[in-house]
Amino acid sequence: MIIGTIKESRSGENRVALSPDVVKNFVRLGFECIIEAGAGVLSNFSDEAYKLAGAVVVSSVAEVCGKTDVLVKVNAPSDSEIALLKPGSALVSFIYHLTNPALIEQLSARQISVFSMDAIPRISRAQSMDALSSQANLAGYKAVLLGAHHSARIFPMLMTAAGTITPAKVLIFGAGVAGLQAIGTARRLGAVVEVTDIRPETKEQVESLGGKFISFDTGEVKIEGGYVKETGEDTLRKQREILGKHIAAADVVITTALIPGKKAPILVTEDMVKTMKLGSVIVDMAVEQGGNCEISEAGKVVVKHGVKIVGETNLPSLLAQNASESYSKNIYAFLTHLATKDGFKWEMEEEITKGTLITKDGRRTA
Secondary structure, eight states: OEEEEOOOOSTTOOOOSOOHHHHHHHHHTTOEEEEETTTTGGGTOOHHHHHHHTOEEESOHHHHHHHOSEEEOSSOOOHHHHHHSOTTOEEEEOOOGGGOHHHHHHHHHTTOEEEEGGGOOOOGGGGGGOHHHHHHHHHHHHHHHHHHHHOSSOSSOEEETTEEEOOOEEEEEOOSHHHHHHHHHHHHTTOEEEEEOSOGGGHHHHHHTTOEEOOOOOOOOEEETTEEEEOOHHHHHHHHHHHHHHHHHOSEEEEOOOOTTSOOOOOBOHHHHHTSOTTOEEEETTGGGTOSBTTOOTTOEEEETTEEEEOOSOGGGGGHHHHHHHHHHHHHHHHHHHEETTEEOOOTTSHHHHHHEEEETTEEOO
16 A cells, blocks of 8 residues: 655645654555655655655655555645546545535545544544544644733743732633643643633543633533534523623633534624733634634734734644644554555444545545
């Protein structure tokens, strides 16, 4: 089996799907790896490092796509890349098939077998493959650093000859993977951290990291596969009412709430932003899916009502080396589960295969 990867074509994307270390592991198992020249440069991986790991480095996307049995990417392929895919080959990347039906149709027309890395089931034996979690972990860390960068305040308490500087107050919406990492990072920087989540069972995790959990009656919350599947408007309204005084006191607000296959819920309305202190900061981690803040703008840092709102759409890309290393390890665990050097096992009823396989030879399976 030949595994290939190319330079990501998405604007602002610095990650790559295979690291030299993982290439070395694949080669050791008998797989062949082919890499487009320069694919890993933005993640600090040189072509020479890939060659030393045992990969073949070629000059064009067309050559990679024409030779590979499995193309691995971070982002879904562009139209021009899809046109180059070898019919009957496989694609492994983030696909988000529930919101990209046209993309699936294009791939189906090329008879491509599509595996979606965002559809890895949340089960214990798939933890090493869970790319959403590995990338969200880094994103949560970076979100706090961006909040600190854009804030006019320092995070820790500081006692000086001129007096005491009180610690910054950070309010985090959501205690999933990204939120928990954000809590830990903000606490390590010395901030006072408050956290809200509509899942009351996250309270213990929040408090174990030094955060204060803001409790309220959420009513019934639908959870599926480890994610909140649906949030009622009544629950969101209760949350907004209770959080009014907390958001008004916060120096930095970080929002992390996502619902797979749907627009992100609005957690911070424009009226709530108006109550915030001048110079405070919102980092909206859900901005690419519509945003948790009603007035955030994707790909921009804007100031509205005296509040700086950060709408960075690709936080893991800002930590490209670590993000690529983690994602590449997820790919390795996933592919070595699905296949051997001789090809895919195609165990169609196996839980991980069933959850991630979107099309087989162009035919829809999910």
